[in-house]
Amino acid sequence: MENLFISQFNDKHIGDDGAVIYHKKGKWVYSSDSFFEDVHFRADWLSLEQIASKAMLVNISDAVVMNARPKYALLNVAIPSSYDKTQLIDLANGFKKIAKKFAIQIIGGDTISNDKLHISITLISKSKNPTYRTGATTGDIVCYTGDIGSVKTDLDRLLNGQKIDKQSKFIAPQLRAKFFKKIAKYVRSAIDISDGLGFELERLSRIDDIGFKFTTDICQHNMCSGEEYEILFTINPKHKDKVQHIAHEQGVKLNFFAVVSGGKYRHECREHHF
């Protein structure tokens, strides 16, 4: 459904995690993501500070994967009118904590009263050399960072009324900002894993009319685990050693699991939102 809506707008900037605009000096990347109660989370799953922090992180993830440094944020926040002062401050603290950590200035936005907590954030980021989703080339090796699968496990726990650990990536996505910045010059195409590895591979497949020859089996559970916010990228194999060296330095686990080939790839996951 969203695809039909998006296809009505045929602007060349649409299709990446952010839109790159060339100004006279430098390139600016604009990205925007929504984080809605009862779409992305339930109110009793996370504290308000965790919700605001995660809303920021999933937006910053878009900038990171485009090799852009977020500088400014606009927050559109629809707030339940039942919230008391402490809740409002907790919510604000979540935004501020992450903004401070990533040196982002919160410059404006809009707040309204609503029945549910709905957050949309726009980030304005700067990049000398943006990386894009498009660009994967036959023969490229395909890699994702970190471990995937735990977010689906934790989401299933939450849906069953169980608790999850505070360190869960469902609560606090681990962005690989420093690592990606260092490897960006070797990267041919990149996307963050927001809907699940399978979904993102299908996106790359459709954009560049490519397929993937798997060198490692990835189980369905991991393939369909959304909101991992790990990075999926492809590189020319000649850069593999350099990229692995940087990953080692930065303490980031890499999983080379496929090679870009002809053909096409279609995922076998269900839509992951509850």
Place this chain on the structure above:
Amino acid sequence: MENLFISQFNDKHIGDDGAVIYHKKGKWVYSSDSFFEDVHFRADWLSLEQIASKAMLVNISDAVVMNARPKYALLNVAIPSSYDKTQLIDLANGFKKIAKKFAIQIIGGDTISNDKLHISITLISKSKNPTYRTGATTGDIVCYTGDIGSVKTDLDRLLNGQKIDKQSKFIAPQLRAKFFKKIAKYVRSAIDISDGLGFELERLSRIDDIGFKFTTDICQHNMCSGEEYEILFTINPKHKDKVQHIAHEQGVKLNFFAVVSGGKYRHECREHHF
């Protein structure tokens, strides 16, 4: 409630209709506004094209009143999953129609499924000389454009289950873009009337620690009519003739109704959202 939340972020850019960022060449104005079903409108009041158009217009209003020209838009749209193809196209057409009219490029955003239609738009605008809310000075004459009051009348009609005219400003706000661009150099402070003239006067009063001496009586109904999207501005009285001349040329009605004075102003309206 929103004020308490906003007060947690003490960035110098917050407080205007948009945030002005000085780049090496030129100034960019970033503004963001939400337009939510059951907060700003009910689904049976407007067609989907009208809803999308109005969401764009109320955002463009922020840029207009800062003397900025919108260039790019990011759309965050939460769409009810019940919508069929025709509805999605109608919705998209509303965004596209206004984008075309104002030469705005829709460069990205985010779409999600939701129970209600929730739209947040971020505009990226350019300005050589932005106008701000702050700056009103004792002795300035205070003016608003157009006629106010009809939007409250129409909103009351809708709340009573009656129909309103397609030309209603509740459906299609009338922006005064060309007029305001021409008078901007004479303007000392400006704000668009989104919450009602009374609310906006109180905002100016609080920002610059000023009051208003009324030269014309404005009835409570008009004072408290929200979503007018007319422009409230102050000028040095010596520019009055020039501004009136431009208004006459552009076919814009002006209402000079007060003079900036000492003291303070507090509105006597109820919150206007239903």
